Amino acid sequence: MNTNEIFEGTFIAGAGGAVSLEELLSATGLTQDEVEALVDFGVFESVRRAPLLFPADALVRARLAARLRTHFDLNASGMALAVDLLGRMNALEARIRYLECQLLK
Amino acid sequence: MKYKDYYSTLGVPRDAGPEDVKKAYRKLARKYHPDVSKETGAEEKFKEVAEAYEVLKDPDKRSAYDRLGYYQPGQQFDPPPGWETQFQQGFHDQGPGPGAAEFSDFFRDLFGGRFADDGASRGPGQRRSFSMRGQDVEATVQVTLDEAAHGVVREFFMRLPESAPDGRLRMVEKSVKVRIPKGATSGQKLRVPAKGGPGIGGGESGDLYLTVELAAHPFLRPADHDLYLELPVAPWEAALGAEVEIPTLSGKVRLRIPAGSSAGAKLRLAGKGLPKPQHGHGDLYCLLKIVTPPKLSQRERELFEQLNEASDFNPREELERIAP
Numbered sequence: 001m002n003t004n005e006i007f008e009g010t011f012i013a014g015a016g017g018a019v020s021l022e023e024l025l026s027a028t029g030l031t032q033d034e035v036e037a038l039v040d041f042g043v044f045e046s047v048r049r050a051p052l053l054f055p056a057d058a059l060v061r062a063r064l065a066a067r068l069r070t071h072f073d074l075n076a077s078g079m080a081l082a083v084d085l086l087g088r089m090n091a092l093e094a095r096i097r098y099l100e101c102q103l104l105k
Numbered sequence: 106m107k108y109k110d111y112y113s114t115l116g117v118p119r120d121a122g123p124e125d126v127k128k129a130y131r132k133l134a135r136k137y138h139p140d141v142s143k144e145t146g147a148e149e150k151f152k153e154v155a156e157a158y159e160v161l162k163d164p165d166k167r168s169a170y171d172r173l174g175y176y177q178p179g180q181q182f183d184p185p186p187g188w189e190t191q192f193q194q195g196f197h198d199q200g201p202g203p204g205a206a207e208f209s210d211f212f213r214d215l216f217g218g219r220f221a222d223d224g225a226s227r228g229p230g231q232r233r234s235f236s237m238r239g240q241d242v243e244a245t246v247q248v249t250l251d252e253a254a255h256g257v258v259r260e261f262f263m264r265l266p267e268s269a270p271d272g273r274l275r276m277v278e279k280s281v282k283v284r285i286p287k288g289a290t291s292g293q294k295l296r297v298p299a300k301g302g303p304g305i306g307g308g309e310s311g312d313l314y315l316t317v318e319l320a321a322h323p324f325l326r327p328a329d330h331d332l333y334l335e336l337p338v339a340p341w342e343a344a345l346g347a348e349v350e351i352p353t354l355s356g357k358v359r360l361r362i363p364a365g366s367s368a369g370a371k372l373r374l375a376g377k378g379l380p381k382p383q384h385g386h387g388d389l390y391c392l393l394k395i396v397t398p399p400k401l402s403q404r405e406r407e408l409f410e411q412l413n414e415a416s417d418f419n420p421r422e423e424l425e426r427i428a429p
Binding site for chain 1 (some may be wrong): 131132135138140141151155236241242258274281282283284286288289291292293294295296297309312314315326327328329331335368369371382390392394401
C-alpha cells in the first residue's frame, strides 16, 4: 500500500498528550496487572485514576518494559528495575553529551 | 528455500539440551538486545538470535526443523516431501508467535501458519478464527539541524506481513510519508498511529514509532534544544573585545565579545537555538577558543615581545599562591 498522503508524526514525550489504559495495553501487550505493578514501582504514573489515563511518555517506558519482559523473561519488579536503570543510563549519556558540547577541542 | 542454521546462530551443538539452548540465548540476548547493547548491528543480530530461540526452545518446532536435515547456512535446499502439510498443520493454529513478523522468510515459510478463517472448509472445532494486532514498526530517522528546525517530510519503506486471501501470511512492500514536526531533538520519539503493520483477521493496525537522530553539523553541536558553537578568536580580540559575525541556523548575526574574555567563556544568544515543539526556542552558546597565529610575522612578533615586556599580568598568580 503506497500513498502520497502525509501523516503527522507526534512527539510522544513533552507534547502533553495522554493515553488511556486500553491504548497502553494494546500498544505494549502488557496485562493490566503488569501495568498496575509498574505504576506501583514508579516506572510511570497515571494522570487520572478513573478511568485510568497515563502521560504519553508512559508509552515509551511501557513498551521498553514489555520488550524486556518478552526477551529476558522478566517479572514486574525486574522490568521496573531495568527500565529505571536504563533511564538513568540514558540520562547520564545525555549529560555527557551536554558536557562534551561545552568542551573546547 | 534458503537454509538457516539456528544451532550455529545460538552457538550450540545440534544435540544441545533445552537448558544449554536457554543459556546460549540469554547470553546472546544480553549482548545484542537493542535496548541494552551498544554494539553496531545489534538489532539485526538480536532478531536472528530471537528467531533461532523461538524455534529451538519449542520441542515441536525444533523437531520439525531437525527433520529438514542439515545444510550450510544460506544454502538452497529442497525440503523433504510432505513438509508443507506437516508444518502447516502442526503450527497454524498457534499463529506464528510474538515477534514473528520480524522473523525471516525461512521462518515464515516453515512456521508462518495461516491467519484467516477457512469458513466452509473448516469443520466445527477444527480451528478457531485468528485475529492479531498489526506489527508495530520501529525506525530511526536522521535529520539535519535545519530539518529539525523547520520540520521535514520523510518517506519510510517497510516490508510487512499481511494475510493473503488464502489465509497465508505474505510480505508486502509499503511506504508511508511522515511529517517530522519542527522541534525534534536527538533521541526524541514520535508515534504515527496505525501506520505500522496491517492488522490480521480483523485486528487493528500497529503503530509506526520513530526515533530522531540529529546528523552531525559542521560547526553546531546540539544539546537538547540549545546549540553550542566553538568560536575561534585572536588573543587581541579576547583582550580588547571585538564584534564578530557568526553563523546561526537562521543566518548570520553579529556578536559582541566583551573585553577581557578568557578561553572557554560562554556567550549566550537567547532564542538562537532549535525551536521547541510547542513554543519558544533554545539558546545558542558561543564558546570562546583563543587561537594564536600558527606563524607570527616579524611585526606581530615585535608587538608580542613589547607586550611581554610591558605587561605585569601573571596568569598563574592563583596557582603560585596555592602551590608555592
